[in-house]
Amino acid sequence: MAIVIHNLTKSYGDKLALPPFSCTVEAGETVCLLGQSGCGKTTLLRLLLGLETPTGGSVTGLPDRISAVFQEDRLCPSFSAVTNVSLALGRQVPKGEIVALLTDLGLGDALTKPVRALSGGMQRRVAIARSLLCPADLYIMDEPFKGLDEDTRRTVMDTVLSRTKGKTLLIVTHDPEEAAYLGGRILRM
Numbered sequence: 384m385a386i387v388i389h390n391l392t393k394s395y396g397d398k399l400a401l402p403p404f405s406c407t408v409e410a411g412e413t414v415c416l417l418g419q420s421g422c423g424k425t426t427l428l429r430l431l432l433g434l435e436t437p438t439g440g441s442v443t444g445l446p447d448r449i450s451a452v453f454q455e456d457r458l459c460p461s462f463s464a465v466t467n468v469s470l471a472l473g474r475q476v477p478k479g480e481i482v483a484l485l486t487d488l489g490l491g492d493a494l495t496k497p498v499r500a501l502s503g504g505m506q507r508r509v510a511i512a513r514s515l516l517c518p519a520d521l522y523i524m525d526e527p528f529k530g531l532d533e534d535t536r537r538t539v540m541d542t543v544l545s546r547t548k549g550k551t552l553l554i555v556t557h558d559p560e561e562a563a564y565l566g567g568r569i570l571r572m
Contacts, residue, residue, distance in 0.1 A: 384410055384444045384446070385407050385408060385409050385410060385444050386407070386408040386431075386442065386443070386444040386445055386521070386551070387407050387441075387442070387443045387444050388404060388405055388406050388407070388408075388427075388431075388440070388441075388442050389405050389440055389441050389442075389443075390403045390404070390405055390439060390440035390441075391403070391404050391405070391427065391430060391437050391439070391440035391441070391442060392404070392437060392438045392439040392440050393423070393426050393430060393435060393437055393438050394438045400423055400426040401423035401426040401427055401430070402423060403439070403440065404423065404427060404440075404572065405440075406570055408551060408553065409551075410520075410551055411549050411550065411551055412551055412552075412567065412568065413544075413547075413551075413552040413554070413565055413566065413567025413568070414551075414552070414553050414554070414567050414568050414569075414570055415554050415555075415556055415561075415562035415565055415567050415568070415569050415570070416553065416554070416555045416556070416570050416572055417556060417557070417559060417562055417569055417570070417571050417572070418571055418572035419557075420557075422572045423572060424525070424555045424572055425454065425525055425555065427572075428451070428523050428525050428553070428555060430442070431445065431449075431523060431553070432449060432451055432523060445521070446519075446520035446521050446551070447520075448517075448518060448519045448520045448521070449519055449520070449521045449522075449523060450514045450515075450517035450519035450521070450522050450523070451514060451522075451523045451524070451525075452510055452511055452514045452522075452523070452524040452525060452527045453510075453525055454525045454526055454529075456506045456507060456509070456510040457510065458498045458506055458509060458510060459498070460497060460498055460499035461497050461499065462497060462498065463494060463495045463496060463497060463498070464485055464490055464493055464494055464495075464496070464498055464501070464505075464509045464512075465478065465481050465482060465485065465494050465495065467498055467509055467513065468481045468484075468485070468509065468512050468513045468516060469481060471513045471517075472513070472516055472517060476516055480516070481512070481516065482494060484512045484515060484516060484542075484546075485508070485509070485512050487538075487542050488508040488511065488512055488538070488539055488542055489508065489535060489538060489539075490505060490508055490509065490512075493505055503530045504530045504531045504532065504535060507527070507528075507529070507530050507531060508531075508535075508539060510527075511524075511527055511539060511542075511543065515542070515543065515546040515547070519550065520550055520551060521550065521551045521552075521553065522543075522547050522550055522551070522552045522553070523553045524543070524552070524553070524554045524555070525555045526555055526556060526557070527539075527543070527554065528540060528556070528558075528561060536561070537564070540561070540564055540565060543565075544565065544566075552565075552567065554567075
């Protein structure tokens with residue numbers, strides 16, 4: 384089922400955080416949202432996730448199962464990468480599956496270290512792994528590849544694409560090259 388966003392807006396008092404925005408995202412489609420800082424990209428994602436209430440407009444067709452990567456990693460700093468992923472899933476996932484994904488993301492040597500001891504890019508990959516292991520029909524990712532060097536970014540983008548194949552993927556990025564590499568439809572806000 385398509386997600387239909389119609390004239391969605393969000394204001395905080397006199398401040399317009401999201402001007403009227405409309406689009407349709409087909410099931411299984413990859414869409415990259417591009418735009419300057421402050422144009423409402425993150426606000427749109429927060430509205431879709433139900434973390435904010437719209438001032439106007441409507442959204443229909445959102446699936447029940449949504450997974451997200453936020454701009455902040457939202458990890459438990461004293462826990463390991465494996466434990467952070469496991470805790471967030473709220474269901475039993477074989478440890479081997481978690482380890483395999485973290486290893487695919489280049490974290491094989493950091494599985495048991497507390498995430499506070501990991502670099503920012505490594506922490507980012509833990510947050511991405513957590514999202515990818517959630518059974519979802521829609522994956523919403525807000526600048527998921529920030530802080531990653533070029534080679535790591537390509538590896539992570541390939542992993543995201545392979546793990547979300549057939550699912551709807553909505554990614555915010557500031558990087559047109561990143562959007563082109565992901566191969567989805569580009570929406571400029």
